[in-house]
Amino acid sequence: MSNDNEISRFGRLSQAELASLLREHYGLVFHYLLKVTMDRSLAEDMTQETMIRAIEKIDRYDGSSKFSSWLITIGTRLFLDAVRKRKREQKRTLQEEARLSSLQWETEARGTRWTELLDSLEKLSNEERMPLVLKHYYGYTYEEIGEMMSLPPGTVKSRVYYSIRKIREEWSEDESDRS
Amino acid sequence: MNPTDHENDNRLVMELQQTWEKLEGTYTVSPATLDVWESLVQEQRRHLKRRLWREVILFWVVAVPLIVGFILLASGLSTWFWILQGLFVIAGIPLLIVELRGYPDKGETQYD
Numbered sequence: 001m002s003n004d005n006e007i008s009r010f011g012r013l014s015q016a017e018l019a020s021l022l023r024e025h026y027g028l029v030f031h032y033l034l035k036v037t038m039d040r041s042l043a044e045d046m047t048q049e050t051m052i053r054a055i056e057k058i059d060r061y062d063g064s065s066k067f068s069s070w071l072i073t074i075g076t077r078l079f080l081d082a083v084r085k086r087k088r089e090q091k092r093t094l095q096e097e098a099r100l101s102s103l104q105w106e107t108e109a110r111g112t113r114w115t116e117l118l119d120s121l122e123k124l125s126n127e128e129r130m131p132l133v134l135k136h137y138y139g140y141t142y143e144e145i146g147e148m149m150s151l152p153p154g155t156v157k158s159r160v161y162y163s164i165r166k167i168r169e170e171w172s173e174d175e176s177d178r179s
Numbered sequence: 180m181n182p183t184d185h186e187n188d189n190r191l192v193m194e195l196q197q198t199w200e201k202l203e204g205t206y207t208v209s210p211a212t213l214d215v216w217e218s219l220v221q222e223q224r225r226h227l228k229r230r231l232w233r234e235v236i237l238f239w240v241v242a243v244p245l246i247v248g249f250i251l252l253a254s255g256l257s258t259w260f261w262i263l264q265g266l267f268v269i270a271g272i273p274l275l276i277v278e279l280r281g282y283p284d285k286g287e288t289q290y291d
Contacts, residue, residue: 015221016217019217019219020213023211027210030206052223168191
């Protein structure tokens, strides 16, 4: 990516350069967080938070990884922090349940069919869904995902494996129901 | 894992990729104009600079009484040491309260 080279070559970016780089990556970060959170408004909030953190920490970006990967790492850690905090405070509630079904409602309102697969993905926990998306949509290695999520690669591998198993079981049940 | 399992997994992964692509297509994004982003970057950098200066000032506000105190104690001026310590406590408590109140609360509401 040429922008990544620019950052590593020129060190501190000008205001306009950074703004344009963030604008360019906004969609990518939002779509990543949408797939992970399965909640549009939360994904939007987290994306904005990611962008603000990126501005604060841009001096620490050394260009050793892609700028998009760096942003995804920030978004991942921010989201995991929020999830852990919520868990600590034991506030996974009806509000969260309502949010999940709100994505289904909104997706259908936008003319896209809510498939069994989306339903299965929604049923996974955030910690299961995140490595699955990173591995099978963005193509990161288990080591890279482990670094992003601060987990050993073996744990990431087993989470991806069991998530696939879980979805497959539901999927084959649905398929046999249909036939 | 037998070949059928492997094939099934591959099929499922492909279906998942298509599902995610569809989801992306459903929620298209139109980011704000470049001017808005530039002002966001400008505002954040300004905010960062302000925070940095505040931290430097706070550091010296804590360090100066300690250094002066040690100098006074070392010179045997214990009365002046206690007077200065008292003054610094009186000045420091309101400053601490202001600082704590100004600290942004990054609670879960921000992500809700």
